[in-house]
Amino acid sequence: MDFRLSDDQRAVQTAMRELLAAHFPREKLRQVVDAGEQDQGFDRALWHELGKAGFFSLRLPEKDGGAGLGLPEAVLLFEEAGRALLAGPLVATHLAAGVVPGAAEGTAVVTALDRPGMVGHLAAADAVLLLDGPAPRILRTGGEEALKVLAARPVRSVDPATPLHHIERLSPLPGATPLSDAGDAARLRREAALLTAAEQLGSALRTLEMAVRHVKNRSQFGRPIGAFQAVQHLCARMLVRTELARSSVYAASPAITVSDTWAAKVLSDEAAVRNARDCLQLHGGTGFTWEAEVHLHLKRAWLRLEHWQTPADGEEALAAALLDGSENCSTEIANHPNGAT
Amino acid sequence: MDLQPTAEEEEFRQGLRAWLAATLPHLPPKPAPADWPARRAYDCDWQRALYDAGYAGLHWPVDAGGRGATPAQHLIFLEETELAGAPYVGANFVGLLHAGPTIAAEGTAAQRARWLPPILRGEEVWCQGFSEPEAGSDLASLRTRAVRDGDDYVVTGTKIWTSHAEVADWCELLARTGPAGSGHRGISWIAMPMDAPGVTVRPLRTLAGSTEFAELFLDDVRIPAGHRVGAENDGWRVTMVTLAFERGTAFAGEIVACRRTLVQLARTARENGRWDDAVLRRRLGRLNAVFTALWRLVQWNTSEAQASLIAGGSGLPGIGGSVFKLRYSQARQELYDAAAEILGPHSLDAGRLWTAERLSSLAYTIAAGTSQIQQNIIAERILGLPRGR
Structure with a gap:
């Protein structure tokens, strides 16, 4: 590995x-x-x-x-x-x-x-x-x-x-x-969901970068706003969301198992949308303008979220997978003699 | 992006699986949760069994008596033992995951020879004396003093949140050897015998009702200066080696366990009708996504650690461990909150396993660096933001 x-x-x-x-x-x-x-x-x-x-x-x-x-x-x-x-x-x-x-x-x-x-x-x-x-x-x-x-x-x-x-x-x-x-449509839909998840991941990475760059440069109260913990913790949570999405998207791509793909889409939708919103928030008034790039990320993320497995689809499928026991866990667990019981 | 095991990794997995299948049926029944001496004996017997089979100190270097396994093999070990329902590391946690690796990395040959073999054989149990009533997240402000007197240190102070203190033989102690206010530059790492005169253990009761940890009162405890590992006043750096373990790999097996619990939650919900609630179903579906991804994140961090080892680095989980720890501790609480919703009124029955787990999950966002401290670490060390206030 x-x-x-x-x-x-x-x-x-x-x-x-x-x-x-x-x-x-x-x-x-x-x-x-x-x-x-x-x-x-x-x-x-x-x-x-x-x-x-x-x-x-x-x-x-x-x-x-x-x-x-x-x-x-x-x-x-x-x-x-x-x-x-x-x-x-x-x-x-x-x-x-x-x-x-x-x-x-x-x-x-x-x-x-x-x-x-x-x-x-x-x-x-x-x-x-x-x-x-x-x-x-x-x-x-x-x-x-x-x-x-x-x-x-x-x-x-x-x-x-x-x-x-x-x-x-x-x-x-x-x-x-x-x-x-x-090939069969189910496989193509799965690939489409994964590639869309990859786009969401890229967007989440980008808005995190934009946010970090901004809070390092923007000063208020005599110091960069990135020195305030309220701001730092917002940025840290953006990173955590992104890393979780990245792990699941990258894991799904060699395996393209059903549950990895669902997880990848669910989590990268979340990362893209939430990161764009946090990035917008951190940009203050500028973030609300047409000129700023961040609204374009948010809007595209909303659009991708509605395509190729919505969060509701993904969550329902991941829930059902818990009961059918087939692919609810990693291949390692599915193959274990004790199974997922 | 290769998640396939190598032939070597697969061979290791199969060998371990076969040994577990042959060994676990012959284990004695688990002792009562409140019977600490019995729990110590049980945990140490298990450690001895691992030692005899060549699995003790798997991730420790070979010259420290370990197996020198790769991070990937260590992950397989954590996964397979959990899948097979093997005992946890339990009372040997600090020895195997904190104190031992620290001594292996920083100790003299004599110190390694004295302390490492008994840890590996399950003969000596270690506890951790880091936090103090006035030094929690700000650990570097700790006040327990170690004053040099001839060949000894004389130690005075109070330690808190010390797990397994009642049954431990040794304590990895952080004490101030520099002047007051010297911060992280005036701290030393000292191995303290728990039976030394002046050590008083007062068990603390957790909100779950159990006595998982204790307060240590140290009154003029004499410890030979030769028990100091690393240079005087260099204990902060020495200690950082161990914290990476605590945040990185230590929880990997728990992800496997949480995923199994999630499956049980879904089955219970279907049986008691809660499954018909789409909000609850979607919540379980999202938790499935999160725990799936957390496992992938563990694999990612493991690959990073492995690469660092190959490149001549530490092979320790890096600050990626903070990312994992932060999200996992939250996910564990979300899991048992969902369990409570499925149990409904029965969630008020403290005798229920999931209720007990819900209570104990509350410690996860506090122990081993609070979620707020983890976010500071991520902001400053990964994102490069200015030092916060």
Whole structure:
């Protein structure tokens, strides 16, 4: 057992951070936010850059143009994406790589749904991955056509960088075709939950960093506010939440067991949302402004929390697992002759 | 991110599992909780059994008589013994997890030869004389004085919260050898025989009704100066070695136990109908997430410790132990609060195991560094915030 990141994994993480610093700096984030405000188009050039960098094809075999890497590496990429507040249907397009033409290269934009409700980037999408049943389906159409087929109603999104549509029901969709070579939908939903959890983790790490930097610099009563225990303890609890989320997200990625994934999503949702709120609180009045970055983290965290296993879903599933005895504990315990009794 | 055991780790696990399966059925029944001499005997017999099987001082260095096991193997030991329902370390906690490792790291050859083997064989029990009535979280302000008189120290003062004091042979004592007000720079670490004249033990009753710990009154207790481990006035640094253990690895087995309790809580709730309450179910589901993640955090800290060992470092759990300790102590209280909700009115029956555990869980956010002190440590040492007020 060596739970730490390998040197190769560290390199993947660093490369992604550098790529995003170059292609998605803070000014770009503000542009996306402003464009979203004005209901302007999707940044396909950036999407293509991500494709070229292997963001979507990471887990495809090398013979298919991928990097042949696994979920642990994908988790690190999504953690960085969450840290940078990278916009777009990242999880859906990543899952569609190798299945939907153009997804791997970032020339196609794929969004996804696992139940009726809110879906992001629908108007910009070229295809919609449907993971509501046991077998995945694909709606190979996007834009106006998809909006019509799905009877999607635009809403004013709480997250200015993620346009949302509401879909009342996923009635039988004649246009949707089965995706035979994409594996079963349950596995894809689990992967989607884990990658979303990784984004939440990245966001939680980022808001913790922002909070710590701010309380070291901001002075009141003649000293940095970070010297006051009330502030220190808030920051310490942010770190504890983040470390708990990190342990569970990283543990779920090599194993992708059901309960580890549920735990990862539940705890990283909590870390992202609560850290953003604490970060906002620590920034005082500035934290409540549009200019500050923190509200963007909070809003995106709220959005991710509603996708791919809500806290209610996760908690109910984790509760049920206590009774079925199958995966309620670590594999070590499940395999023990005494079991979990 | 490799959570798979190595072949060596798996072999260790299987060997231990087989030994536990062969050994545990022959253990005598557990003694009554209030019978401390019997508990000491039981704990020491168990330690002797571990010693005979080669599992004593697993994480201690080989030259200290230990097995020199890796942190990962130590974690497997804690996990497997808990899963198998083996006895806890009990009265040998301080000897094996605090005093012993301190002597192994800082003691002279003669000190190691005198004190370490009896700890490993379960022959001598140690207790801890750190806290004082006026020195709790601010341990460095301790006032118990050790005055040099020829070849002896003469020690006077009061210690408090000393577990197993009534049955201990030795006390790892922190005493002031420097001038008053010298803070952490004027403290020495001294091994005090508990039968020395002038040592008075007054048991303290906990809110759970038991006598888990005691107050020590020290009146002109003469201790040979050769019982000091490390240099005079260097005891604070010497002690920090042990505190890392207390916060890091010591609770790992308890996570396994808590997860088992959580399963029992769910089953009980289903039987008595509380399971129909979605709020309670979700609360148990979230606790499942937290304890799952705490176990992963233990594995993370273990890997960090292992890497530090390989790199020539201490192999001790680092300040990540504070993160774990802070969240675990809270989670344990949440667990038994949930248990009380499931028990309903029966939670008022102090004879119920979960009620007793609920009461004892209240110590977790206080002992071994309060949650507030842990948050100070995290803020200052991990996040690098300015020293607080």
